[in-house]
Amino acid sequence: xxxxxxxxxxxxxxxxxxxxxxxxxxxxxxxxxxxxxxxxxxxxxxxxxxxxxxxxxxxxxxxxxxxxxxxxxxxxxxxxxxxxxxxxxxxxxxxxxxxxxxxxxxxxxxxxxxxxxxxxxxxxxxxxxxxxxxxxxxxxxxxxxxxxxxxxxxxxxxxxxxxxxxxxxxxxxxxxxxxxxxxxxxxxxxxxxxxxxxxxxxxxxxxxxxxxxxxxxxxxxxxxxxxxxxxxxxxxxxxxxxxxxxxxxxxxxxxxxxxxxxxxxxxxxxxxxxxxxxxxxxxxxxxxxxxxxxxxxxxxxxxxxxxxxxxxxxxxxxxx
Amino acid sequence: xxxxxxxxxxxxxxxxxxxxxxxxxxxxxxxxxxxxxxxxxxxxxxxxxxxxxxxxxxxxxxxxxxxxxxxxxxxxxxxxxxxxxxxxxxxxxxxxxxxxxxxxxxxxxxxxxxxxxxxxxxxxxxxxxxxxxxxxxxxxxxxxxxxxxxxxxxxxxxxxxxxxxxxxxxxxxxxxxxxxxxxxxxxxxxxxxxxxxxxxxxxxxxxxxxxxxxxxxxxxxxxxxxxxxxxxxxxxxxxxxxxxxxxxxxxxxxxxxxxxxxxxxxxxxxxxxxxxxxxxxxxxxxxxxxxxxxxxxxxxx
Numbered sequence: 363x364x365x366x367x368x369x370x371x372x373x374x375x376x377x378x379x380x381x382x383x384x385x386x387x388x389x390x391x392x393x394x395x396x397x398x399x400x401x402x403x404x405x406x407x408x409x410x411x412x413x414x415x416x417x418x419x420x421x422x423x424x425x426x427x428x429x430x431x432x433x434x435x436x437x438x439x440x441x442x443x444x445x446x447x448x449x450x451x452x453x454x455x456x457x458x459x460x461x462x463x464x465x466x467x468x469x470x471x472x473x474x475x476x477x478x479x480x481x482x483x484x485x486x487x488x489x490x491x492x493x494x495x496x497x498x499x500x501x502x503x504x505x506x507x508x509x510x511x512x513x514x515x516x517x518x519x520x521x522x523x524x525x526x527x528x529x530x531x532x533x534x535x536x537x538x539x540x541x542x543x544x545x546x547x548x549x550x551x552x553x554x555x556x557x558x559x560x561x562x563x564x565x566x567x568x569x570x571x572x573x574x575x576x577x578x579x580x581x582x583x584x585x586x587x588x589x590x591x592x593x594x595x596x597x598x599x600x601x602x603x604x605x606x607x608x609x610x611x612x613x614x615x616x617x618x619x620x621x622x623x624x625x626x627x628x629x630x631x632x633x634x635x636x637x638x639x640x641x642x643x644x645x646x647x648x649x650x651x652x653x654x655x656x657x658x659x660x661x662x663x664x665x666x667x668x669x670x671x672x673x674x675x676x677x678x679x680x681x682x
Numbered sequence: 683x684x685x686x687x688x689x690x691x692x693x694x695x696x697x698x699x700x701x702x703x704x705x706x707x708x709x710x711x712x713x714x715x716x717x718x719x720x721x722x723x724x725x726x727x728x729x730x731x732x733x734x735x736x737x738x739x740x741x742x743x744x745x746x747x748x749x750x751x752x753x754x755x756x757x758x759x760x761x762x763x764x765x766x767x768x769x770x771x772x773x774x775x776x777x778x779x780x781x782x783x784x785x786x787x788x789x790x791x792x793x794x795x796x797x798x799x800x801x802x803x804x805x806x807x808x809x810x811x812x813x814x815x816x817x818x819x820x821x822x823x824x825x826x827x828x829x830x831x832x833x834x835x836x837x838x839x840x841x842x843x844x845x846x847x848x849x850x851x852x853x854x855x856x857x858x859x860x861x862x863x864x865x866x867x868x869x870x871x872x873x874x875x876x877x878x879x880x881x882x883x884x885x886x887x888x889x890x891x892x893x894x895x896x897x898x899x900x901x902x903x904x905x906x907x908x909x910x911x912x913x914x915x916x917x918x919x920x921x922x923x924x925x926x927x928x929x930x931x932x933x934x935x936x937x938x939x940x941x942x943x944x945x946x947x948x949x950x951x952x953x954x955x956x957x958x959x960x961x962x963x964x965x966x967x968x969x970x971x972x973x974x975x976x977x978x979x980x981x982x983x
Contacts, residue, residue: 425882448884456882464875467702468897478883510701526879 367400368453368533368566369424374398374433376419376590380639389639393419394430395590398665401534406560406567408581408598410574410613412635416590417570421536424568426450451478455527459539461519465511471497471522472507478530496525500555517548521555528559538570553579574617578602586610589638589646596671606673606681608651645675653677709977716973722966730782737776738764742931745771753951765955768941774952777933778959784934785915785963788849792914793907795853800860801903805891807861808868818861825858831920838926848927852914859906867899901978908971912964919960935960 374397379388394416401407411417422428424435426447435442437453455478458464465474475496476489484492494504500521511519520540527535540556541549553576559565571577577584577598584601586594586609594607605611632650636642642649648658657676665674675681700708710716729736749771754764765774807818834851841847871877880890921927922936930937935956942952 427878427881446884447881451882451884454882456879458875458879460875464879466876466894466898468900477880477885481883481885508701512702513700523879 367402368438369568370400370436370439371397371420371424372434372436374420374423374430374435376416376423376428377431391639392641393590393638394423397433397587397590397592399585399592399595401566401568403533404560404564404566405583406569406581408577408584409568409570409587410572410577410584410610411587412572414635414638415587417587418538419590420587421456421538421568421570424454424534424536425456426454448481451532452530453532454534454536455530455532457520457523457527457535457537457540460543461516461523462511462543464523465519465526467511470508470510471502471514474511474522475525475529478526482530492529493525496529499559500525500528515548516544517551520544520548520552524552524555524559528563528565531563532565534566534568536568536570539572540569541576542571542573549576556580574602574613586613589636589641591646591674592665593647593675594671594673595665596673600671606667606671606678607647607675608653608677608681609647610673611681653681706977710973713973713977715969716977719966719969719971719973722962723970726782726963726966727786729779730786733776733779733783737773737779738762739773739776741772741776741780741933743772747771750945750949750952752949753955756951766951768938768952769945774938774955777938778935778956781933781935781938781956782959782963784845784928784932785918785960788845788852788918788928789911789915789967791849792852792856792918793911795849796855796857796910796914797860797903797907799854800857800862800906801864801896801899803857804861804864804866805868805895805899808865809872809891809895811869811872815865818865822858822861822865825855828855830855830917834917834921835924835926838921843921843926843929845928845932848918848921851921852917856910856914856917859910860903863902863906864899867902868895871895871898901974905971905975905978908967908974912967912971915960915967916964 374394375392376394378391378393380391381388397416397420399407409417409420419428423430426442426445429443437445437450442450469477472490472493475493479489479492493507497504497506502518502521502525506514506518506522511522514522535556537556541552544552556567557580560567567580569577569580581598583595583597585592586601586607588609594601594605594610596606601610602614605614632652636646636649642659644660644662645651645654645658646662648654651658653675655676661676663674663676665672667673667678745767748763748767749769751760751763751767751771752758753766753774754761756766763773763775765778767773768777803818803821807815807822834855837851838847877890877894880894885894918927918934919936919939922934923940925940928934928937930941938956939953939960942949942956945952
């Protein structure tokens, strides 16, 4: 294993078996296929894709809430299966999309943020002082200690969620759409907070989002995922300047221009996201691709390219 | 930058939102049904607790010379026996007060027992799903398809009837409401992100269920608990009326009604007094439960 990556994901696949009714038996749903990437110290990797493409499955596997069907995840070079959830929790913590459901409505902020420390057996006084520090760090006033989540705004709740994730000093945060449930004005506050915390605490993020501008603002590297596979993997500027996969290109074209009067961007995608139980043959993207040709229907292009930029498309050289 | 954010947040006005508890107290104060139920139940509990002090007679002391004396508001009645005496000359008021103790004890213990059984089953079914859910749902439907009174009667007939057995029978029969409510509430909360967050923290399963999940079921379970308590009290009265519940000479209200039914046409107050008492108790508990539902989940109605 590479020594400088704290998390490396090696050819991970996850298959769910989906029931098709009482008598029909179960069909495999390949939520993740051959996902391969690594996360270095202090690095932010963005993960982009439509809903249903496997982003959240990957997050679940990294958090230890679900086991990969194939492949292995290594943390500090050690297979993650051999690490107890409690140990893993010290290194990886999640931040969820919806701050309205990620905080227990029955507990006050001090209890919520202090929970990770309580589980590690810290003393009450120590927990209180560290919770106080942490709230200050994420920009929450001390008087919120006794408040309940229902008394706070979405942005404040997300700050609480960040405080809970960071209080036990993890090294990696899995941010699953951390801003998509927030007001636009609050989104940037939370993103800036995450950026500051990253440099200050030397954190690594896996940033899952469907908002490309968020990813561009935050990430060093970006993965684009389609139907459970990574179709493009590159550093962020290269990806945004010269995308090599038609799916990435289509996604980039959907970014709304900041100036009005230009109309809505024209979506380059045909059709809908395919049924993941019956994935298309060959390249999974071919039914929606404007460049698709005969061989795309039969042969699946592999993810290849240079160390900094990989794409899974036969036409990646000619796309731009 | 972060200092700027901190000072900005600190400059915001104090939040005016109420904590969940404050909001509940406010809603409770404006809910007349809840207040009425509270007053009714609390006064019955106080009367039952004070029975040894305020009851004018020993509830089982017979006085055959003054049997079937009517209550004080009848012409033939006198203030010595305000609610009159029964067919064995026992003071009706004293029996009523001690009977309240019995009803409350039975209702409360049966409710606790069925609450433990039902909540455990419901949470297991809801949280784990799959086979556990299939099996427990089957048990619940089996239980729901059984006629409660008939089953209770036959069990009482087989094992004999005593206070303990009545409580056991009721507790073992009335858990279905708890199980159904706990199951559906757990299914709703099972994938809540705060439970996922607790799992990602490596929190042991039993702690997640006990400290993260159960507090969120509490409100709906308390409502069920009040309804089941009223249910248990009524069933006990029914069993005692049929002679298979609490045995004489214990002063159960159901038993008092049963013993009074022979005199229905000539001394109707023998049935009316315990009947009204039973009605008031069950009514209070139901009003309380109804009110609790409105108070705890104002938007979930």
